[in-house]
Amino acid sequence: MIEFEHVTYTYPGASGPALSDVTLSIAEGEFVLVAGPSGAGKSTLLRCINGLVPHFSGGVVSGRIRVAGNDPLALGPQSLSRVVGFVFQDPEAQFVLDRVEDEIAFALENAALSPSEMRVRVEEVLNLLDLAPLRNRTLQTLSGGEKQRVAIAAALAFRPRVLVLDEPTSQLDPQSAEDVLNALTRLNVDQGLTVVLAEHRLERVLPHVDRLVYLSREPLRGEGMRVLSGTPREVLRQVDLAPQLVVLGKALGWEPLPLTVKEGRAFANGMASTAPDTSVRPSRSRVPGEALLSIDRLSFAYNGSSALAGVSLTVHKGELVVLMGRNGSGKTTLLKCIVGILRPDRGEVKLAGESLLGKETAEIGQQVGYLPQDPDDLLFADSVNEELGVTLRYHNLLANPPIPPGELLQRLGLSDVATAYPRDLSVGQRQRVGLGAVTVTRPRLLMLDEPTRGLDYSAKQALVRLLREWQAEGVGVLLVTHDVELAAQAADRVVILSQGEIVADDTPEVLTVSPLFAPQVARLFPGRGWLVVEDALRGLGKA
């Protein structure tokens, strides 16, 4: 169905190719996951399939591509739209109209299909993606997962033979992501649709895919090869970037390598019964230090609709608290109330005993570093160095910075790009520049809102290491995330919000009993209290 032969592509003005000599073959009806570290060329590869690269992006391409017998390099994305449906990372960024049915029909209207034919096709995709009850809803009233399913439906309206998706679940909570992936599996199994999907969170997608294509920035196996393609087991055996279950399987020599918790449980059940250490993991939760952030019965409503209802929470010095919950549960609202962007209706917020209510956001910002979901909202200076200088200038600290910007950049791993234009950097680097911009005042509390979107496993590890360093210096951290594996790895305490109320505030072990937020290791060894690979290895006496 899809053939790449020695494809090399270089973006305009780029110093090196984004894809180098890629040869790849995908059969009809396969469900293929494209994985690899940030900047390895996953999105570029996907865009080659429908001709967006090079027709939309420009640049130089060589080699040969065939998609269902068509040449996307010659025909371009508009012609290929009948063969390849394309879904982007952010569903809202691709909507043209404002209602579900209208959005799905938009491309069909422009292709001048007859109204009766359009009705048939729209009904088809509405039913395929369980969207029929939402057909008359406005898009802005839908949840993230529903929006992404509408985007998939719109891409399927032409009855394409291939569906390509670029990180479609990166902004979704675990349940919404599962809904989207189940819909894709149904399309693949029932309709024989070829699905090609790029994703960083492999643990979410691996149970659904037939094949894994791994792209690397560096040559693999010393053979100059930058693409590995095969069954997920074959590929994951050869690469380091893998979900916790696979890492554990490799460490314990499980064969065949398990890809799902169900597969892993067959090995785990036998091992756990003979394990030397049957006690629960030593709790990572520390003895609470001095209270840093104290929130008491905080309530907030958007136009009369309650978003937070009597939330009470404490973050201690040097403690990392992970805040979890489904989309719309009130996590971001809580962070905004803390930094004074939103004024709570009731309740109290104190930092080191001093009330933050009524204070200006700009004043609070010196003590509380807040990294918003999209770090690009912070970035406008000409260089990374200058971004840090801007924050210092706002707080009149330029002459006497609490932490020398050069030292902070080194800590953030940004010394090499100190003079680079921030928006030219990778997602992970931009996120670290944003982090630098809000921490250069050496805040006592750091709040991060979904900081791992678009980050690969190694970038997440680097972030966790950085947060641990700050914790050791007494900085309190409040981390909002949907990433259960990150939460399991980093949290000293986990708080779960639902409909504006705290439903759990406990040690990270609370994740082991959560059906929605349990990490893979916890699901593999229920009742043992293990959260990450290290816990399991230690518990099994294999550390």
Added chain:
Amino acid sequence: MLDARVWLVWVVTALVASSVARNPLYAVLLLLITVIVGAACRAEGDRTGGRPSVLSPLRFAALAIPLSGLFNALSVHFGDTVLFRLPGNWPFIGGPVTLEAFTYGAQNGIALSAIFAAFMAFNLVTPVRDLVGIAPRAFHETGVVISIALTFIPQTVESLTRIRHAQAVRGHRLQGLRDWPPIVLPLLISGLEQSMGLAEAMVARGYGAVSDQRQSARMSAGIALSLLVVLTGWLTLLFSTRWRVAGLVLMGVGAGLMLALLWSAGRSVPHTSYRPRRWTVRDTLGVAGCGLALAAASLRAYPGHSTLYYMPYPRLTLPPFAPLVGLGLLGLLAPAILAGRRAPFAPPLDGEHAEV
């Protein structure tokens, strides 16, 4: 729901009536009518996917009317009823402040509020898709661009708020003009990135696959030529008394050529409608109501028409009011009266789609 074309006629009629009626009694009547229509059609707007108002029309009126009155009272110093005097050496505002000047300004504020309320109601009840449908087929792409621009406005407002908050958290204070670059630059860059993303998504969905660039170039050249012919005719009419007929003929030919080009271009635009809407009796009634109001506001030869005009200067008097004119303007209430009453051949609502 009423056809988008009826709403277009309604908003244009409300605009004309509010601009023509220089009498505060009619202006207040028009303001009430537009507010009532907006309120009556709110449920319909919620169901059909219209865009909710960013500011309540009544709140807008509560701000616009006194501010406009105050501005006029301070800047125009005519009128017999002096409320108080400001020192004459105060630039611009110095001099007598009169009730007549305040009334005149407030009258403008009422008209402005009525126009605002009319646009808010129109915005509320017409989904973006229907706005695209209103555009003639020759201007379909322009219609799509406008509809995207309309959906971009709330997104841009959201981005602005997000960026303002993000900058405030790092210590930014918005105190003067020079504090705007940290807000405007990320907003511009994210707007451009968003536009590129949308363009990429539209191309990936086949948008523009069937457009004919040569046809488009021919169309542009043809429009330019017809405008040139119209301009030549107009200049001939303006500067020559001997060639007046020739000028009129040239203008007619130019206009005819332009219409023919648009018709031809419209036929060549391959586009169909997912839910082609049939014109209903309700639509006819809606247009009839607008026609009545338009006649009351613009026809000259009927009793009471002169009461549309009112000037508070030099001394404030009670504005005249002709019931016939008032009744005619009430025709604009037609959408509110028709709201919620389903026509026999109205398009299907939720859950009524045929099984396929």
